[in-house]
Amino acid sequence: MRSIQRLATLGAAAAAVVVLGACSAPSQEPSTATDVPPVPTVAAAGPRTPEVPGSTTEAAVFGPGCGGLPTGDDPGSLASMSQAPVAAAAGTNPQLRTFAALVGRANLTEALNAAPGLTVFAPTDNAFATLPAEQRAALEADPARLATVLQYHVSGTRASAEELRTAGTSTELAGGQVRIGGTGATMTVADAAGTTATVVCGNIPTGNATLFLIDTVLTPQA
Helix, strand or coil, rough: CEEEEEEEEHHHHHHHHHHHHHHHCCCCCCCCCCCCCCCCCCCCCCCCCCCCCCCCCHCECHHHHEHCCCCCCCCHHHHHHCCCCCCHHHHCCCCCCHHHHHHCCCCHHHHHHHHCCCCEEEEEEHHHHCCCHHHHHHHHHHHHHHHHHHHCCCCCCCCCCCHHHHCCCECCCCCCCEEEEEEEECCCCEEECCEEEEEEEEEEECCCCCEECCCCCCCCCC
């Protein structure tokens, strides 16, 4: 229950920001015939830069698993996921079907989608398939424990791969940290027990999170 409340708090904070912004919007005076029209500005040519701290662009995506993503505007493509909040984006990604289903089982979907900014290390279907059958069954039968494990893969601060490598660690919503390693197109994420996951596709932009697909399920400290 504590782990679910952490994400619920983040979602409430996002809603408060929207309400405050709406209340503080200045009124606009009607224009008159003597108004001088503004001089249009032309943006400099070049790559689009992130508008939110810690966010990324599609051009920054890296990793051997990125080639397996759908293309164009198809569900699960980079273009599609960039427009959706992270749990909704994961639900369309063909490599994250198990992750999305377990997020729903743990009642975390709405909280993840409503959070203002996250970094998510999402184990792929292949990662979950390597778990012993009894371990996965035990997780699915215990939503509270499942929520803790899933939130050990989520940070409440949005960050790019470069920022994560510079920091060296990431603090997770479940408590505790993961260690970040690797350079260039290689990035690793290690849990407290020393289990190391490799990012198969990283820096994926979603509506409210930077998403990293990893090849191993991480385990928080007991």
